[in-house]
Amino acid sequence: MNQVISKSFKDIFSATVLSFVAKATIISIAVTVILIWLLNGTLTNFITSYLSWIPWEWVQTTGASVATIAIAYMLFILVLSIITSLMIEPLLKKLAKKHYPDVPVIGTANISTSLLLSLKSGLIFLILFLFTFPLMFIPLIGAVWMLWLWSILLKAPTIYDVSALFLSDKAEVKRRTKKSTLTAMIAAGFNYIPVLNIFAPVFAQILFLHQILGEEKR
Numbered sequence: 001m002n003q004v005i006s007k008s009f010k011d012i013f014s015a016t017v018l019s020f021v022a023k024a025t026i027i028s029i030a031v032t033v034i035l036i037w038l039l040n041g042t043l044t045n046f047i048t049s050y051l052s053w054i055p056w057e058w059v060q061t062t063g064a065s066v067a068t069i070a071i072a073y074m075l076f077i078l079v080l081s082i083i084t085s086l087m088i089e090p091l092l093k094k095l096a097k098k099h100y101p102d103v104p105v106i107g108t109a110n111i112s113t114s115l116l117l118s119l120k121s122g123l124i125f126l127i128l129f130l131f132t133f134p135l136m137f138i139p140l141i142g143a144v145w146m147l148w149l150w151s152i153l154l155k156a157p158t159i160y161d162v163s164a165l166f167l168s169d170k171a172e173v174k175r176r177t178k179k180s181t182l183t184a185m186i187a188a189g190f191n192y193i194p195v196l197n198i199f200a201p202v203f204a205q206i207l208f209l210h211q212i213l214g215e216e217k218r
Contacts, residue, residue, distance in 0.1 A: 001179065004210040005186065011095055011206050012199060020091050025198045028080040035079070036072055070136070074129060077191060077200070078153065082118040084201035085157045086111065091202075092165060092209055100213045109164040117157040125153045143192075148181075150188035154204040155180050162208045176212045183207050 011017055093105055129149055136142040159180060163173040177183075187204035191197045 001182075001211075004183075004207060004214055007099065007210045007214075008203060008206045012203050016091065016094060017202060017206070020087070021198055021202055024080060024083050024087055024202070028076060028083045031079050031083070032072070032076040035075060070133075074126065077150070077197065078122045078125070080198065081153050081157065081201045082115065082122070084205065085114050085118050085161055088161055088202070088205050089165065092162060092205060095206065095209060096166065096213060099210070103166055103213055105165050106168060107164050107166075109161050113164075114157060114161060117160050121153050121156050125149055128152070147185050147188050147192075150191050150200070151181055151184035154187055154201060155184040158184070158201075158204045158208050161205060162212055166213060173212070177208070179211070180208075183211055 089109055096103060096105070132145065132149075135145050159173065159177050163177075167173050167176075184204055187200050187207050190200035190203055
């Protein structure tokens, strides 16, 4: 795992990856702003009714503004993850050719499948986030729980995006991604750092690329 993380950090700050992140971020910001503008009234009503069932008065008092910011932030992360998933294939091929020139590209990720997995993971993430929102106010527990939730958003779509290019055997994919939750949580850690959070989805892709193809060399 140390080797996977080391290679991934070297890749993520390369000019190619930085250019990709910039493009994905600009597109994601535009999409998020449009969604928030279209859903503004609905979000406000939802947050008001949502907080009404929480028994803790102090959460209700401070929760509205926190929830608004949190939902907008989560929406951006969700959109960025989907955009990254849809755009990532050329970058993965380029990095694979650089590090693993002997590993052939045997397929391509199906856009519909990739989008479906991203939306499914996003839906699970949002439902769990909304129903466990009070946990966010508990020191340490809330931080770890949020990291795990973010890992759900990244794990399944990323494994598919990477494995679809290089592996056809599902059993082999499963074997090489045994520590997939830990890998996704490492990438999700970027979401706790302002500005650097834009690197989380692409860092997950690169981590899984090295985890999956690095196993080939070992």
